[in-house]
Amino acid sequence: xxxxxxxxxxxxxxxxxxxxxxxxxxxxxxxxxxxxxxxxxxxxxxxxxxxxxxxxxxxxxxxxxxxxxxxxxxxxxxxxxxxxxxxxxxxxxxxxxxxxxxxxxxxxxxxxxxxxxxxxxxxxxxxxxxxxxxxxxxxxxxxxxxxxxxxxxxxxxxxxxxxxxxxxxxxxxxxxxxxxxxxxxxxxxxxxxxxxxxxxxxxxxxxxxxxxxxxxxxxxxxxxxxxxxxxxxxxxxxxxxxxxxxxxxxxxxxxxxxxxxxxxxxxxxxxxxxxxxxxxxxxxxxxxxxxxxxxxxxxxxx
Amino acid sequence: xxxxxxxxxxxxxxxxxxxxxxxxxxxxxxxxxxxxxxxxxxxxxxxxxxxxxxxxxxxxxxxxxxxxxxxxxxxxxxxxxxxxxxxxxxxxxxxxxxxxxxxxxxxxxxxxxxxxxxxxxxxxxxxxxxxxxxxxxxxxxxxxxxxxxxxxxxxxxxxxxxxxxxxxxxxxxxxxxxxxxxxxxxxxxxxxxxxxxxxxxxxxxxxxxxxxxxxxxxxxxxxxxxxxxxxxxxxxxxxxxxxxxxxxxxxxxxxxxxxxx
Ligand SMILES: Nc1ncnc2c1ncn2[C@@H]1O[C@H](COP(=O)(O)OP(=O)(O)OP(=O)(O)O)[C@@H](O)[C@H]1O
Ligand SMILES: [Mg+2]
Numbered sequence: 379x380x381x382x383x384x385x386x387x388x389x390x391x392x393x394x395x396x397x398x399x400x401x402x403x404x405x406x407x408x409x410x411x412x413x414x415x416x417x418x419x420x421x422x423x424x425x426x427x428x429x430x431x432x433x434x435x436x437x438x439x440x441x442x443x444x445x446x447x448x449x450x451x452x453x454x455x456x457x458x459x460x461x462x463x464x465x466x467x468x469x470x471x472x473x474x475x476x477x478x479x480x481x482x483x484x485x486x487x488x489x490x491x492x493x494x495x496x497x498x499x500x501x502x503x504x505x506x507x508x509x510x511x512x513x514x515x516x517x518x519x520x521x522x523x524x525x526x527x528x529x530x531x532x533x534x535x536x537x538x539x540x541x542x543x544x545x546x547x548x549x550x551x552x553x554x555x556x557x558x559x560x561x562x563x564x565x566x567x568x569x570x571x572x573x574x575x576x577x578x579x580x581x582x583x584x585x586x587x588x589x590x591x592x593x594x595x596x597x598x599x600x601x602x603x604x605x606x607x608x609x610x611x612x613x614x615x616x617x618x619x620x621x622x623x624x625x626x627x628x629x630x631x632x633x634x635x636x637x638x639x640x641x642x643x644x645x646x647x648x649x650x651x652x653x654x655x656x657x658x659x660x661x662x663x664x665x666x667x668x669x670x671x672x673x674x675x676x677x678x679x680x
Numbered sequence: 681x682x683x684x685x686x687x688x689x690x691x692x693x694x695x696x697x698x699x700x701x702x703x704x705x706x707x708x709x710x711x712x713x714x715x716x717x718x719x720x721x722x723x724x725x726x727x728x729x730x731x732x733x734x735x736x737x738x739x740x741x742x743x744x745x746x747x748x749x750x751x752x753x754x755x756x757x758x759x760x761x762x763x764x765x766x767x768x769x770x771x772x773x774x775x776x777x778x779x780x781x782x783x784x785x786x787x788x789x790x791x792x793x794x795x796x797x798x799x800x801x802x803x804x805x806x807x808x809x810x811x812x813x814x815x816x817x818x819x820x821x822x823x824x825x826x827x828x829x830x831x832x833x834x835x836x837x838x839x840x841x842x843x844x845x846x847x848x849x850x851x852x853x854x855x856x857x858x859x860x861x862x863x864x865x866x867x868x869x870x871x872x873x874x875x876x877x878x879x880x881x882x883x884x885x886x887x888x889x890x891x892x893x894x895x896x897x898x899x900x901x902x903x904x905x906x907x908x909x910x911x912x913x914x915x916x917x918x919x920x921x922x923x924x925x926x927x928x929x930x931x932x933x934x935x936x937x938x939x940x941x
Pocket of ligand 2: 421
């Protein structure tokens with residue numbers, strides 16, 4: 379069976395800069411598929427190619443088994459897009475934004491208005507219905523953009539950092555809404571820098587860096603495969619370091635702490651207690667963040 | 681690849697973009713209704729009655745009747761040009777409206793075509809508000825002057841296309857001042873508007889006819905409002921049609937080049 383999105387050796391250059399460097403992936407119907415990666419990894423560029431607003435430089439890309447270069451209007455009719463940069467129409471109210479946007483999909487005015495009210499309710503902005511979008515808070519704008527992405531009843535949602543700048547309540551609200559949409563049969567592709575969010579929402583995800591896909595898989599599998607079950611963190615000291623080296627235990631030093639990834643924290647803890655005189659020590663489950671940092675490094679991207 | 685002169689694939693969806701601008705226009709109608717109204721009165725009083733009291737007649741026509749079609753033609757130029765330079769630039773760059781639109785079934789070609797149609801529509805609206813004022817002052821004749829409306833659309837589309845080409849290549853909003861005072865203002869003065877072209881040196885007359893779009897709009901407009909039809913209207917119309925097609929096509933391709941990366 380072919381997926382909703384098929385990419386093979388997909389590439390995008392901006393002049394001499396290679397933004398997406400030959401990536402291949404398949405997004406299946408009904409799944410939530412995540413793109414993670416440091417700033418500048420090429421996530422937005424990939425989203426834009428899927429959304430048919432930026433043409434690919436080379437490679438194969440098929441969305442709904444159609445080519446974005448050949449049938450962009452047909453594909454876009456079935457897409458809902460939340461861009462990374464908020465681009466609501468400042469000349470309209472919340473309601474006006476949704477109704478006007480529905481018009482772009484050739485939805486007749488009467489159904490457009492009905493849909494607009496339904497969606498305002500869905501993202502809990504009904505009390506802001508007739509407020510100019512300029513007067514919304516950042517998080518409200520983000521919710522309105524999600525509502526806008528739904529006006530055409532899309533089969534595929536492309537969400538570029540949908541929860542950026544949201545408070546925890548709003549974030550949970552969006553998560554809940556996305557789960558509802560998935561249950562209704564939508565396919566969702568999203569990017570995010572919140573790794574807990576990715577772990578919670580995504581059925582499968584890829585981690586990108588420098589335009590390439592580093593790994594692909596289900597969040598839990600990736601954690602298990604690349605880090606292990608648990609992390610033991612010990613305060614850094616000369617004794618601890620010497621002792622870990624003596625016992626041949628692989629570890630990573632980050633600032634003031636030493637991290638030891640392991641499948642059995644008990645054993646590590648025992649060794650540390652018995653022979654290393656650790657000051658502070660804690661054990662926690664390994665997370666997607668550990669995988670992310672392990673694969674993409676700890677240095678800041680410019 | 682898109683070239684400067686390739687025929688852009690515009691679909692009927694362009695009308696959605698036109699409609700969006702219309703809705704915003706209607707929402708703010710009070711701001712939009714009065715400028716043309718006041719404009720017409722200002723011109724009539726200042727130039728028509730002020731200067732007109734010294735210059736009684738031009739080519740046997742009362743001076744105020746001579747400039748009335750020029751007032752209309754200048755409005756056609758200004759409204760479409762302004763709309764498709766400052767107006768479109770703000771929507772493109774500051775409001776990111778075009779980015780939002782092309783994420784829907786609208787293509788960039790549809791978006792720009794809709795903007796051009798809207799620019800031309802602004803010209804028609806401006807003229808439609810001015811016509812009754814000019815008629816009330818008895819400086820234009822009906823019913824032939826009603827043809828000013830379709831002419832406003834055609835001329836408006838021409839200036840919309842020229843404006844949109846500039847918008848597509850301007851580095852920023854401040855640079856839009858240059859075409860304003862290097863192109864629009866001279867044209868306003870030297871296109872047979874407030875004095876006949878024949879007063880200019882012959883070389884300038886040729887330049888005005890060959891290169892200044894407003895010359896042709898003024899000439900046709902004057903044929904309608906005096907009225908004084910002549911077969912030369914066909915030459916003027918052909919000139920306007922050719923330039924309109926050329927610039928509208930180029931503007932869409934230039935905009936695509938700027939926005940689709
Ligand atoms: N319009 C453009 N013109 C030129 N270069 C661009 C353009 N858009 C993006 N790039 C470059 O392409 C690379 C990938 O950018 P992209 O926006 O896809 O990253 P991203 O993964 O979305 O990053 P972030 O997490 O910061 O949003 C970057 O090096 C960026 O500078
Ligand atoms: Mg991005």
